[in-house]
Amino acid sequence: MTTIIFKAIEKCIANCVYCEVIKRKQNIVMSYELLEIIFDRINEFLEANPQENIDFTWHGGEITMLGVDYFNKVLEIQEKCCKNTKIRIKHLAQSNLLKISQEIIDVFNKLGITSIGSSYDPISNIRGLGKNRNSLKYNTLFFHGIELLNKNKIPFGIINVVHKKQLENPLSIYYFLSNMVDNFAFNKVYFFSEDRYGLNVTQEEYADFLGAIFPIWLKQRDRYHVRPFESFYDIIIKNKGDLVCENAGLCAYRWLYIGPEGNTSHCGRSGDNEMLSYGNIKKRKLNDILHDTQRSQIEKRQDVLISTECKGCRFWGLCHGGCMIDAYDIHHDFIHKSPNCEWLKIFIEKYFEPILNVKLDLTSDKEYTNLMRCTTNKNKIICE
């Protein structure tokens, strides 16, 4: 399966502190002509690769600003270009919900969008409207959106970006989010550019934030699906489950970013930060982009890391060196581990293992069964 992060628009109604996209201030909307080229390319790729499917993730900017007519046009183009392959294209949507309407929901339904990913921040003036980030207005519109999704029985999930102002009371953040929704995720804030408001958090701070919440989530895990807890729990305790893209180590040939002017890159993060260009889709076939020679370097990264920087690391199976974009930001080279593996290590060692009384040994990729169950003796873990 291939995942396309599709940005037909970079414009957004909101002005969130940590958003990298809006800093670019690009007001371009993808033309219908370009849309047609893209769906032609997709059709061509799917016809040539009958075993393949595509996850087509609508990302922004804010996709609802494209309007109903735009999505109706997308339907029309898809129908025209992908008559026989459209069944293998799964549309997904990421929206801040501020401008979602019944009409948009109806057209999303036609596109087969059955769930929506969104973001929220309980702290005032982090996400907001206008120069001063008016969060009252933002929140009012957001909850109106949520009500519309509920009415239409469309599930949604929330990403909460953990920043400095959230560190004071992690449980409050958890309760706030869990009062809103059953499915949410914590992502560490990351600034590729300047941290103007001092919102960055250290690896240890983020691990401690998660650690404060983890025991509560553990009791409530049948009710709330919360990343990264759930994926760690499933993999470590249940021996099943998926990791997010940055930890899965599987992105080399599976991800693609397409920007509003047809420019392509590896993923949303690389596209937003103008790293790793695979050229313009107007000029290249999808298959060629997905097999760009630069991707072999990403694939090679796994082999290099496991024998160098990550050699013998017992967390490898959970992290796989982390996101290469993070590594590039530091080293200007992809073949390094992400600095974000630190919070993961701290969280697992300081909280996950003692609380669940387990000890990890995930030094290779066949190792989920190597997990040792331990007994506790005077707060020390003794492994069998």
Add this chain to the structure above:
Amino acid sequence: MANVLLTEKCVRSCPYCFAKEYMTNSSVEEILKWEDLIYIADLFESSNEKHISLLGGEPSLHPNFTEFILYLLKRNFHVNVFTSGIMSEKILLKAKENLRTIDPEQLSFVCNINNPKDSLKNEFQKVKKFLKVFNKQTSTSFNIYKSDFDLNFLIDIIKEYQLKPHIRLGLAHPIPGANNFFLKINEFKVFAKRLMSFFNNLENNEISIGLDCGFVMCIFSDTQLGKLFKLTNNRLGFSCGPAIDFGPDMSVWSCFPLSNIHKKSIYDFNSLKEIYDFYFNMNKEIRGDKIGILKKCSSCSFNKRNLCAGGCTAHLVDIKNFIV
């Protein structure tokens, strides 16, 4: 069957009172609360115990005496009330109006009657009024604390008021650390002889007796035991074990003579069985190497066969060894 104290207040001050020490150490103002009665009833019900004994002090002094009985009956308990029968006109009237017609299989009273010679006249008049109202539900109880006791007066009362033809005989026991009247070990033989002197009168009037805990088998001869077998309706026993009493403050203890030792909170236990097991083991611990109250208990085959417990544990307590 465990016992629940509704109140610690009492209208009498009997010299032998096995509860006196407990009462003295407690706040007499303490009465069992409704919420606590419900808790106790729940505990009994979940422990499959359908019998509750209510006692005091004098249980009828509890302001909700009648209500509590009715409540327990409505929860299908068999309620047995230990009373002196001494109650005010008002309390008696309330009880009469609400309890008199209840099936004796569901509600019974055990009226502890002292010899009128040793009681105030006014007290005995009140007892008589009680017996007149509740005769069909009431059997009698008599506590023995001296060897020259009398049962004939009780036989007359049973006949006069047509009470249930049964006398519960209690033996006053020493209370470790206290100074109450009780029957000394060296008086046991005399006591036995005295008890058997009432045999003909009891048998002629078809009145049975029941021996409460702490009697010792060997104070009776084989002939006396044969007579006792008849008098007790084939239910002759010489036991000593936890009675289990619940105080109005939700404390729990093994039995009144041992109420000073290992008193616990009801909330420390999850079932009556847990409570019983705890105090059964405590009794064993108190007895230690001592099998019974008499020297010969240690070689007694009846003790080994669990036919006689060897008297009341309270006789064996070295009070210094136990937490009061």
Add this chain to the structure above:
Amino acid sequence: MDKYIIVSPYSTTVIDKFRERQFVILVNDFDNINEILECVNRNNFLVSIQVNLNSSLSSIDFNEKWDNVPLRIVVSDLGDYLTFHKKIDLIRKLNILFYFPINKIDNFLNIQILSSLGINCGFIISDGQLLDWGKLSELLYYYMYSKSKHSIIEPFDYIIQNNNKNDIFNNFVDYNNVYFNDPDYYIHIDSEQNISLSFENSKRNIFLDIGIDNIDSAKETKQYKNIIEDRHKHFIINHPCSYCPGWRICLGKFSYCLRSSNGCIEFFTELFNSKYILNNIL
């Protein structure tokens, strides 16, 4: 959604306007109990008759002819126990749930007595009432952890039943449902055929601008949308209630209490976590 359940005073005019509807009938006495049952069930279905009394439970003359009538009776208190006791056997045969206002402290005990005797009951919290959270917690502990079987105590029963469901679109519990006061399920029609979404709205003359023939369109009205939006107001303004672990059950109903005590937080958190306690997950 199923059709609205109509909450209305006894009015044959209102009842006869509908077919195959569920009704809750509000009365203040027992004069017409069987007549109401017959009238409603002629073409509709009787969910319950709610009898609002200002008197004690023990003063009610129960009638064995009510055995087929689902009754909710709001009483002031239990009254004389001995009088009540004589009526227990008959009460047990009838289909009654008694509500007690807990602005009277004795009613905490009365609820416990009734529940332990196998009689369904519940409590009512008056608007703006400052609650004794300790007493309410004791009642909750009795309800949840009692060693013995007992009858339901509303709204605990409703909350615990519904707190267990995993419905992502309806992931909170509005216990006003047990009081027929949940705008998602109940619609109120007064004797003049005014339509409203709650007892409070009805009292304050806040009526829906829809006709009696059109009650199922209530969810399209501004008032309904306002109520739904109100559920989010705490989040929008970052009110402390939105951070409360017990919010999914209280829904901010006691935000007015926060100035004087945090008791509601502890209480509703306990109630919310009862799922895990009862399932031995903790």
